[in-house]
Amino acid sequence: MTTAKRYPVIPDPSILQAAEASGVLEHQQAFDVPYRRFVDAYRIIPRGTVLLPEGIMPGYPKIGRIVSLRGLARSFDGPFHVEEKIDGYNVRIVRSGGRYLAFTRSGLVCPFTTDRLPDLIAPSILEAVFTAHPDAIICAEVAGAANPYIDSHSARVPEDIALFAFDVMALDREHFWPMEERNRLFLEYGIPAVPMFGTYRATDLEPLRDIVRRLDEEGGEGIIAKHPNAPVRVKYVTPSINVDDVRAEAPLELELPPEYYVSRIVRMAIALRELGLEQKRPELAAKLGHWLLSGFDRALDELERSGAVAKTFKCRVREETTIDRLIQHLNASSRTVQVKELTRRKENGWWVVEFRKEFLRSTSILTSLLGGKVVFD
Structure with missing residues (x-):
């Protein structure tokens, strides 16, 4: 794993002009807040790094994976923090331009999560946190079936969506908050956070196995082990x-x-x-x-029924304008997925939208195969 993937990285000002000239630094604007984002990794700067008026928000680094708990000994020579890995999508929450914005891992403002922030973290909590720590970046996972990104049903969220904070970074700084300070912030302000299991060592294999066995029984995704002060993190799934x-x-x-x-x-x-x-x-x-x-049968059925390999999503938002922003955002996020709105309606104070994602590459390949295309394998 490269250094750029191990910890938050702040780009040196001298490379920004070169990055922009190469096309990896893209100008964006959302909710009247201008920003620039790295659409791809550049030198040691990870994709998703964002330049805001208030400072630079590091991209969230990739987390290493182990397939055996014995691998913990290769990453940690002392105690480490263990918490639950939640099955959802990653966001970074900041205050910019006088409002709270949720950014996706790719560095785009997520109109859906930004709209739903008051339901995920109480506005009074956000106000208190960012008044005391204006440069804070809350890193969180949003999970639940009613999300617009992934076909995932987290056992921790029986309906709609919920947010689980798991890290704190800071604008213009190349580190995570230490675990003790992060935990204190979550507890002091009542920030909804991932379930935490405590501190362990690499030799505590049986207690860690017990945690993973229980998570497997409950339908959980797995665990993440984190160094208390350094940017070392590894994940292990059920x-x-x-x-x-x-x-x-x-x-x-x-x-x-x-x-x-x-x-x-x-x-x-x-x-x-x-x-x-x-x-x-x-x-x-x-x-x-x-x-x-049977999963592939679903693709065949959908292609026969509608002419495209597709999945249908349904979610609810506070503002009707969010629906238009969301559809535009999803279509701009991929060249191989086309998003089409199916219905929108007002229901119990919410705007409920249903849309389908058509997967153009799968549709093209499967249509060719069903049409008799000759392949050599």
Whole structure:
């Protein structure tokens, strides 16, 4: 893993002009706030780094993965913090231009999350936090079936969506807040946060296995281990979540690389053995095979019914204008996914929107195959 992926990075001013000339530094504006974002990694600067009027917001670095808990000893030689990994999408929340904005991992303002922020974190909490810490960046996961991004049903969110804060960064600074300070902030202001399990060492394998076994039983995604003061983080997932990943993405088997599925089978097989959950192997193997086949059947059914491989999403927002911003945002975020609004209506004070994402690459490949295209393998 490169250094740029291990910790928050602030670009040197001398490279900004070169980055803009190369096309990786893009001008944007949302809610009357101008900003620039790195659309791709540039030198050591990660994708999603944002230049705001108030300062530079580092891109959230990638987190290393281990497929065996024994790997903790390679990242930590002392105590580390363990918390639950929530299955959702990543946002960074800042105050800019006098309002609160939620940025996606790619560095775009998310109109959906920004609209729903008052439901995710009480406005009084946001006001208190950013008055005391105006340069703070709250890093969080938003989970729940009623989201516009991922086909994921977190066991922690039975309906709609919820937010779980897990890190704090600062504008113009290349570090995370230390765990003790982060925990104090979450507790003092009542910021909704990920479930935390305490401090462990790499030799505490059985207690850590107990945590993961319980999460697997509850439908959780896994754990993240974090150094108390340094930007070292690794993640480890439950065996069952790998099957749920396959369920969600099986309709896109022609679009995703084979490694997507193979890596999940590898993780699941190793975790079942390591956690002593071999008795679950027949059940998970049956589910895996079922979703690989029936999931792709869903793609065939949808193509036959509507002429495109697609998924339908439904979510609710406070303002009707958010729907237009959201559809525009989703269409601008990908060249291979086309988003089409199906319905919008006012319901119990909410604006409820239903839309479909058409996956152009899968549609094209599958249409060609069904049309009799000759392939050589």
